[in-house]
Every structure is written in structure tokens, then in C-alpha cells.
Amino acid sequence: MAVFTAALTAHHSNKVLTIDNELTTNGAKIVQWTMEDKNHQQWQLEATQYGYYVVRSVHSGKVLSVDNEKTTDGAEIMQWDWLNKPHQEWQLIQRGLYTFTVQNRHSGKVLSVLAESKDNYAKLTQWGDQQKDHQLFRLT
Numbered sequence: 001m002a003v004f005t006a007a008l009t010a011h012h013s014n015k016v017l018t019i020d021n022e023l024t025t026n027g028a029k030i031v032q033w034t035m036e037d038k039n040h041q042q043w044q045l046e047a048t049q050y051g052y053y054v055v056r057s058v059h060s061g062k063v064l065s066v067d068n069e070k071t072t073d074g075a076e077i078m079q080w081d082w083l084n085k086p087h088q089e090w091q092l093i094q095r096g097l098y099t100f101t102v103q104n105r106h107s108g109k110v111l112s113v114l115a116e117s118k119d120n121y122a123k124l125t126q127w128g129d130q131q132k133d134h135q136l137f138r139l140t
Contacts, residue, residue, distance in 0.1 A: 002047040005058060007035060009140045011099050012133035013118040016041045016140070017064075019079055020121075024060040030077045030124040032113055035140075045092075045139075052089040052105050054082060063088050066126055071107040074114075077124040099136040101129060110135050 008017040010032050018033035019040040035041060042058035055064040062079035069087040082088060086106035093101045093110075102111040109126035116134040129135065 003044055005042055005044050006139040007041050008043055008055075008102070009035070009138045010113050010134065011136035011138060012116065013113065013122075015118070015120065015122075017043065017124060017137075019057055019059060022059065023079075024062070026062065026078075026080045028060070028062075028079050030064065030079065031121050032117075032124065033120050048089055052091050054088060055090055055102075056082070064090065066104055066107060069106060070126075071109070073109065073125075073127045075107070075109075075126050077111065077126065095131070095136055098138050100138075101131075101135055102137055103129070111137065 015032035016035050018031055020029040020031050022040045040059040044056045045053040063082050065080040066087040067076045067078055089105040091103045093103055104126055110129045112125050112127035113134040114123045114125050
């Protein structure tokens with residue numbers, strides 16, 4: 001199983017996916033924040049079946065999950081123990097030379113920065129793919 005470690009950088013803001021307040025608990029929100037090069041901003045991408053990845057925090061060991069397995073636009077992204085469920089699996093879809101969308105296996109929706117914000121502490125949600133910059137990410 002292929003595993004690599006990287007920060008996930010939002011293309012529109014140049015900020016990275018970060019665990020809110022460096023928490024290690026289930027349910028901690030995922031936000032964007034200026035890169036500090038700390039473990040709560042580093043993610044291990046572990047290949048699963050069918051071209052999907054589990055995105056695991058280096059800091060907590062928990063994985064990116066859609067809140068309560070929701071399939072609606074705006075559902076929050078949080079960290080949770082790995083439960084081997086589709087709402088915790090993500091596919092990287094190439095959109096440009098270095099950019100991609102991160103699509104959830106369960107909902108078919110993509111990671112999005114809430115309200116297209118460029119501010120620190122903006123929440124990560126899932127949303128239907130609008131092919132906008134706040135839904136594009138880079139591995140850094």
C-alpha cells in the first residue's frame with residue numbers, strides 16, 4: 001500500500017489544511033491556516049482500493065472524515081478514528097499541472113474552503129464540484 005506525507009495547500013489562499021487547535025480528539029474540525037510546518041498540518045495519504053486514499057493526520061493518527069457520513073453540501077470535514085467507511089476515503093482528481101480536487105467516495109462531493117474564504121480558521125466542508133479555486137489543492 002503506497003503512503004506519502006504532505007501538506008494539502010488550498011490553491012486560492014495558499015493556506016494548508018490544519019487540525020483546529022492541534023486537537024487529537026474525534027470530531028476536531030479541519031480548517032485552513034498559514035503554514036507553520038507542524039505535524040497538525042501534515043497528512044499521510046494511504047492508498048486504498050479503486051484509486052482512493054485515506055488522509056491521516058501525522059499529529060493525531062486520525063483521518064479526514066465527513067461529519068456523520070452526510071452527503072449534503074456544506075457538511076463539515078473533521079478528523080475521526082479510521083472506521084474503514086467510504087465517507088473517510090478521498091480521490092485526487094487532477095485539474096491542472098499541480099492542482100487537483102479531493103473528492104469524497106461516499107458523497108461524490110469535493111473538499112471546499114467555506115465561503116471561498118482566504119482567512120485563517122476558515123472551515124473545510126464538502127460541496128458539489130464547481131471547479132473553482134477554493135476547491136483546488138496542491139500537495140506541498
